[in-house]
Amino acid sequence: MRHIISILLENEPGALSRVVGLFAQRGYNIETLTVAPTEDATLSRLTMTTHGDDRKIEQITKQLNKLIEVVKLVDLSEGQHIERELMLIKVKAVGAQRAEIKRTADIFRGQIVDVSPNVYTIQLTGATDKLEAFIEAIGPGSVLETVRTGVSGISRGEKILSL
Amino acid sequence: MELLSGGEMLVRALHEAGVEYIYGYPGGSLLHVYDALYRQSAVKHVLVRHEQAAAHMADGYARATGKPGVVMVTSGPGATNTITGIATAFTDSIPMVIISGQVMSHLVGDDAFQETDMLGVSRPVVKHSFSVRRPEEIPELVAKAFYIASTGRPGPVLIDIPKDMTMPNERYEYAYPKKVKLRSYTPPQRGHSGQIKKAVELLLKAKRPVIYSGGGVVIDGSSDKLRALVDRLNFPCTSTLMGLGAYPGTADRFLGMLGMHGTYEANMVMHHSDVILAVGARFDDRVTNATSKFCPDAKIIHIDIDPSSISKTITADVPIVGPVGTVLDEMMALLDEAGEVPDADAISAWWKQINEWRPRHGMRFDKNENGLMKPQEVIEAMWAATNGDAYVTSDVGQHQMFAAQYYKFDKPNRWINSGGLGTMGFGFPAAMGIKLNFPDHHVVCVTGEGSIQMNIQEMSTCLQYGIPVKILCLNNGSLGMVRQWQDMNYEGRHSHSYMESLPDFVKLAEAYGHVGIQVKTRDELPQALEDALVKYKDRLVFLDVAVDPEEHVYPMQVPQGSMRDMWLSKTERT
Numbered sequence: 001m002r003h004i005i006s007i008l009l010e011n012e013p014g015a016l017s018r019v020v021g022l023f024a025q026r027g028y029n030i031e032t033l034t035v036a037p038t039e040d041a042t043l044s045r046l047t048m049t050t051h052g053d054d055r056k057i058e059q060i061t062k063q064l065n066k067l068i069e070v071v072k073l074v075d076l077s078e079g080q081h082i083e084r085e086l087m088l089i090k091v092k093a094v095g096a097q098r099a100e101i102k103r104t105a106d107i108f109r110g111q112i113v114d115v116s117p118n119v120y121t122i123q124l125t126g127a128t129d130k131l132e133a134f135i136e137a138i139g140p141g142s143v144l145e146t147v148r149t150g151v152s153g154i155s156r157g158e159k160i161l162s163l
Numbered sequence: 164m165e166l167l168s169g170g171e172m173l174v175r176a177l178h179e180a181g182v183e184y185i186y187g188y189p190g191g192s193l194l195h196v197y198d199a200l201y202r203q204s205a206v207k208h209v210l211v212r213h214e215q216a217a218a219h220m221a222d223g224y225a226r227a228t229g230k231p232g233v234v235m236v237t238s239g240p241g242a243t244n245t246i247t248g249i250a251t252a253f254t255d256s257i258p259m260v261i262i263s264g265q266v267m268s269h270l271v272g273d274d275a276f277q278e279t280d281m282l283g284v285s286r287p288v289v290k291h292s293f294s295v296r297r298p299e300e301i302p303e304l305v306a307k308a309f310y311i312a313s314t315g316r317p318g319p320v321l322i323d324i325p326k327d328m329t330m331p332n333e334r335y336e337y338a339y340p341k342k343v344k345l346r347s348y349t350p351p352q353r354g355h356s357g358q359i360k361k362a363v364e365l366l367l368k369a370k371r372p373v374i375y376s377g378g379g380v381v382i383d384g385s386s387d388k389l390r391a392l393v394d395r396l397n398f399p400c401t402s403t404l405m406g407l408g409a410y411p412g413t414a415d416r417f418l419g420m421l422g423m424h425g426t427y428e429a430n431m432v433m434h435h436s437d438v439i440l441a442v443g444a445r446f447d448d449r450v451t452n453a454t455s456k457f458c459p460d461a462k463i464i465h466i467d468i469d470p471s472s473i474s475k476t477i478t479a480d481v482p483i484v485g486p487v488g489t490v491l492d493e494m495m496a497l498l499d500e501a502g503e504v505p506d507a508d509a510i511s512a513w514w515k516q517i518n519e520w521r522p523r524h525g526m527r528f529d530k531n532e533n534g535l536m537k538p539q540e541v542i543e544a545m546w547a548a549t550n551g552d553a554y555v556t557s558d559v560g561q562h563q564m565f566a567a568q569y570y571k572f573d574k575p576n577r578w579i580n581s582g583g584l585g586t587m588g589f590g591f592p593a594a595m596g597i598k599l600n601f602p603d604h605h606v607v608c609v610t611g612e613g614s615i616q617m618n619i620q621e622m623s624t625c626l627q628y629g630i631p632v633k634i635l636c637l638n639n640g641s642l643g644m645v646r647q648w649q650d651m652n653y654e655g656r657h658s659h660s661y662m663e664s665l666p667d668f669v670k671l672a673e674a675y676g677h678v679g680i681q682v683k684t685r686d687e688l689p690q691a692l693e694d695a696l697v698k699y700k701d702r703l704v705f706l707d708v709a710v711d712p713e714e715h716v717y718p719m720q721v722p723q724g725s726m727r728d729m730w731l732s733k734t735e736r737t
Contacts, residue, residue, distance in 0.1 A: 010347060013294070014282055014292075014294070017286065018286060021286050021287060025287045033427060057414060059471060059475060062470050062471035064469050065470070065471075066469070066471055068290075068291045068311060068345065068348050069347060070347060071347040090359070142580065160629070163346070
């Protein structure tokens with residue numbers, strides 16, 4: 001099963017390499033990874049998605065918790081949560097295609113953020129499956145390039161991950 | 164407030180952290196620090212001949228005393244040479260602090276002379292690591308390193324120090340922190356009371372219980388508490404390789420070691436048990452054999468300070484995360500409070516069964532009437548000669564297993580071996596680290612002619628510092644454990660397990676300024692041991708003892724089998 005693990009990490013050089021190294025070392029797979037500083041300059045927030053059965057995920061979270069620089073950790077997929085990913089996608093857009101792509105982008109609440117005679121660059125935000133549905137709708141044959149941020153996630157309601 | 168240079172601060176901070184000996188090797192990036200060492204006398208330095216040995220010396224010291232051992236090495240090759248030693252300590256949860264030099268900060272990343280990304284190279288085998296970025300943070304980082312290394316599940320912590328952090332002319336206010344606090348590191352202080360209560364209830368109901376004790380008991384200094392619990396409940400006790408000595412090896416309730424080369428009775432008891440109390444042990448693959456066939460009837464209570472050890476390979480029914488000592492205290496208190504005792508009839512029937520199992524193998528071996536000695540009898544003779552009270556280190560292979568099986572350790576911290584990583588070359592420097600700190604005790608390194616050659620250069624260090632360890636080399640002219648597996652699984656094809664062109668170890672010991680004694684027959688052994696321990700008490704003695712290369716270590720669990728599936732000899736299987 002897919003899990004979204006969200007970590008508050010000391011904002012120290014080398015901290016990220018310990019997290020990533022742990023995954024490589026123990027044979028765990030990182031599907032997506034995003035990391036950025038938080039409102040507290042001493043902390044980074046890291047979100048990663050990974051796959052595994054309950055036993056594996058339990059080991060992953062325990063091993064992550066053992067890292068000295070991991071301050072707090074939550075498996076967001078254990079509860080109600082919001083997840084978002086941002087995608088920038090370049091698609092072939094010529095002739096009649098241009099209007100069709102624009103319409104499809106509107107349906108998915110995407111924005112065309114750059115235009116050239118033959119190419120649209122579209123920005124799209126949503127859960128991973130929405131981004132994948134958009135690619136499917138456009139037709140994979142039209143896609144020239146994609147770049148995705150990986151999943152960011154946060155709990156719903158009043159639950160917060162903080163010190 | 165005193166003004167000190169970075170190098171001086173480092174040495175002073177090590178002293179304040181309680182360090183008496185540093186094991187190390189100087190080099191360019193650490194010259195300022197070595198100069199600071201030279202100008203004081205509180206912290207002593209032992210110059211090894213290879214940096215790997217420095218790490219093993221510090222490790223041996225740590226295993227015998229429970230305090231972190233300290234290693235100091237220069238950047239690049241000096242640092243990378245310690246990796247095997249750091250990994251050895253990491254795998255066995257041994258506290259260690261490694262100071263590694265680094266090139267000047269402005270050269271980092273330029274592939275400078277003797278530059279290695281030591282933080283990167285060591286990352287998978289340290290508990291934590293620091294890089295010094297401002298000289299004034301050195302005392303705090305030293306304090307943090309010792310705190311992290313020695314608390315929770317202990318382990319090695321590395322401090323990487325660029326040379327410009329130690330400049331002699333740049334001085335800073337020195338203050339060693341009285342207390343260390345890390346917001347993201349809070350090792351557990353006690354176990355969950357509800358879980359402990361459940362565990363005690365389960366123990367009181369058990370009909371075929373066993374206590375499976377591991378290295379965590381030794382590390383936590385909780386042997387007395389383990390002994391009290393075992394004796395109070397009258398349960399059988401077995402131990403991992405790392406836990407030997409926590410419960411007395413000569414006591415009747417002790418079943419011997421369990422696992423791959425465990426005793427017949429220990430493995431049978433585990434397999435047939437209904438409740439297993441695992442204390443500071445981690446269900447390692449050398450213990451469990453095939454996990455799917457592991458102890459089918461047993462409910463498992465697992466005490467460990469590291470939550471990731473629990474339910475990693477074997478699922479625990481009652482997991483208890485906490486320091487072994489406080490959890491055992493709480494269990495005892497609950498037993499006192501309840502005033503209940505285990506089912507006496509069931510326990511007595513269980514002991515009857517156990518005592519029927521005991522003679523089946525009985526750690527027997529057949530002596531050669533006229534031929535070479537068996538390695539087991541050499542260990543037995545050494546046990547007798549040292550009254551079972553020596554610090555015994557070992558390298559890795561058959562000799563290690565024979566020492567574990569036949570030297571009955573009655574005290575904790577006396578059996579010093581690389582259990583998890585299996586590092587050849589560990590035993591001799593580890594023995595040196597112990598002897599230096601316990602000069603009045605016998606310290607014997609049990610080794611083989613293969614392993615000893617992996618750090619044999621340290622005989623030179625022993626001469627320089629007067630470290631009279633005893634090397635008991637079980638010389639069978641081959642890499643015994645490799646050869647045993649080749650005999651058992653490769654139809655006796657001894658691919659590269661034969662040691663040709665062995666040196667004359669007696670002459671080699673003499674060349675290094677020590678005493679060498681060759682032992683070829685049984686008759687010579689007692690005198691040789693006495694000479695080594697008494698006549699040459701203050702000399703390093705290399706005992707080169709010829710033993711039978713055909714001997715195998717038994718019992719040996721059958722691969723992919725259950726705990727009870729064992730070879731008991733070359734021809735007898737359970």
